[in-house]
Structures are given as structure tokens and as C-alpha cells.
Amino acid sequence: MICTECQPRLSDYIDGHLSPGERLRVQEHLSFCVVCAVIHQDLNLIVVTCRELPTHTPSPIWQRIQAEIGTEITANRSFWARLWSKRFNISLSLPQLVLAASLVIAGIVSLSVIERVSPGSIPGISNSASVAPISRSNTTPAIPDDVKKSIETYSGHIQERMPTWDPQMRDTFERNMAAINLSLDRVQQELAVNPDDDGSRDLLRSAYDKKLKLLEDFSEF
């Protein structure tokens, strides 16, 4: 699978709507493609964050006023005007709007960063975004900043040195990194569905420890 095939499927992948075969192919692609892995993590983050936003319930008075205005207006409107108002009748609180805006900005910034990363870069370790855990919610375990920073530092170092490695060592590294990324991916998906799953939290921490250890060990080469 290539990036242009993978990216349109990411949304369905997160929602669990892909067939087992397609799901496996996407999973395989994500294990070695940094660009798609970052997009996947960002999408995942948006999904998790949105699920945790409080549902905005308008007060009864506002609902009544809205209903009265709505009845009067719709009675005098054309079909297209009614359709327009129906489609865009979204009510969001100020914090929700701020959060949505910041997510869009973050998405644009991360995509612009990704474009600067070469396509042949090291799977799963080439920049901080690729290793950044979903840590905004209270229920998802936060990965300590020092761990994230260390991963970032080691990743940079390894990316520079990797071309000089013995092919066998490189294979070992890539194989293990792919296994860890697959594990991280699986656990994050489970946490997105069930943020209170203690087992998945344990496995997430464990996978990050392994990632750090692998990077730390190979940074000596």
C-alpha cells in the first residue's frame, strides 16, 4: 500500500470500518511510513478529544426562543434557504470553538512539518510528532515530557547515523521498531474506544519504555 491509498482509509481505519485485510494493509503501511503515522495520530487525537468534549445543552429559555424564531423564519423561507440554515445550524460553546480552531492550526502546522521530512526517513522515529502520545485527556496516560524529549533526541541522532549501520543491525532495529509501533497503534486505538482501560494504559507505558530503550541502545552506533 502507498500513501495515497492509505490516507483516505485512515478515518475508516480509526472507526473500525475496514475489512480485516484492508485493516492489516493499513497497519502494515503505518508501521513504516512516518508521514501517514503522524496523520493517523493526529486524526486519532481529534477523535479522542472530541469524544471527551462536554455535550452542549442549550437552556430551556433559549430553546423556546429558538423554536419560535425558527418557526416564523422557516415559514417565509425558500427551500434552499431552509436547507442552508439546516445544514449549518451547529451550536458550539466558546471553549469548543477555541479547541476546534487550535486543533485545525495544529494539524496544519504538523502537516507542514511532515512535508519537510524525507519520505525515506526512519520508520516511526523521525520526528517528535510521530512519537507524541495522546496525552491531552485526563483518562489517557500522559507520557512524561522527559521520555518524549529523550525519544526525540535519540531519534534525531539515529536518523543521522543509520545510513552507516551494518545492514543486519538496521534490519534488527527496523523490525523491532515496527513491532513497537504496531503495539502502540493497537493500544492507542483501544484507548480511543475505552479510555478507562487500565490494561491498555499499562501496555501503552510498556510500549513507550521499549521504544525508548530501543532508541537508546541503538543511539550508540
Add this chain to the structure above:
Amino acid sequence: MSTIHYFANRFSPSRPLLTRSIIVLLALGGFAGIDANAPTCRHAFVAGTDSHIRLKNYMGSIEVRSGEKDRIVVTADVSDDCIRADKKGNMIEIAAVKEKGIRPINFVVSIPASCAVTLEGYKCKITVHDVQGDLEVSTHEGDIDLYKIHSDSVKVNSINGRIMFDGDILANGLYTFDSLNNIDLFLPKDASFDVLATSDHDHIDLGGFGLVDSGSGKRIAGRHGNGGAKMKVTSEGTIHFHRR
């Protein structure tokens, strides 16, 4: 008379000739099997009861056994310059020299039973027998097999290797096992411990260890016996407890 019997009778060698032939063949076979130029290295250290050995290998294997009570002996199937060996106080550090090229090296180490052991392997199989001191083992891909361990501090981590532990659980001991691969634990049936086991695939087999207050599914926390020792097992494969 069959053809076989005909030839057997016609060409049967005399007994002395047969004996000499066998000796020559055995000698030739022996010389062929032993390569006089095969590199080996050996390091021996005087060690006290509180000694600690740390060994690092990139590829190949490490085998550790308890041996003499006051000596640590390390052998490897490479020339001496491929191994770095240092002793600082009670700490003995052995490592494969990566500047000589990453190659499979097979270490065999003999230690006093009470010696603390730290082993680190990348693509390296690790086997440990009869150790009583603190034990810390980690690999990336190699399997880890631990037999007859009688230690109150055991920490075993592998990224992708299988882990097998066969040993005792001592009161107030700490035991951690972590891998993406399968973990098998052979424990005495009367062992007392508090355990937290997590597996990604809901594959935790308690093997007859009845736990008090156990959870279910992918995460099991509970107590066996009177508790005391703490055990943490994390795997993305299967976790099997075996009673012995």
C-alpha cells in the same frame, strides 16, 4: 548365495587391517572436527560473595551458570581483542567490542551463585542457570530462558523475545517480566505473591494458581498464598503460569 554375501566374503578385510583403518578414520575425523585455529578467549576474575557481573553482547548468545564460589570465568568464541573486560571494585564489566564489527559471539560465563548478574543482548539468546543474586536481563530479539533461579530481585525485559522463568519466589522479592512476545513462568505451587499481569490478547493462563481478588480479561491483579513478593508481568503475547 546372494550378491551381498558373495562380495562380503570375497572382500572381507583381515582384523588387523580393519582395526588400523578404523583408527586412521577416527583420527582424520577428529582432526577435521577440531579447528586448532578457532579463536577463543578466556578471562578469569577473583570474586567475592557481593560481586556483580555486567555483560553486553550484540549478537549470538550468553549462557551463565553458577560455578566456583570465588571465581568468575568468562569464555567466548572470538579472539581476545573482540572482548572488553574490566574490573572495578566488585563490578566486572564484559562487552563485545562493536568497533571490531558486529558479529555473533557466544559467551559462556561461570559465576559464584550469589553473584549479581546484569545481562544485555540485542539479537542474542540468553540462558541463566542456578543464580541466587540479583538478576537483570534484557534483549531486543533474543529469547530469555532462566532455570533454577533463587533470587529476590529478578527483572527481565525483552522487546520481542520469549521469556521463560523457572525459579522460586522469595518473600518480599520483586519480579518483573515484560515482552511483546510470550511469557512462561514456572513457579512452586506454594509460592506466595501479589501479581499484576497484563496481556493484550486476554491470554492470561493462571495455570491453577487461584488468586484472591483477581480481575479478568487483559489485566489480572491478585494474591496467591499470603502475598508478600511482588510480581509484574506484561506481555502482548500470552502469559502462562505453570505450577511445579
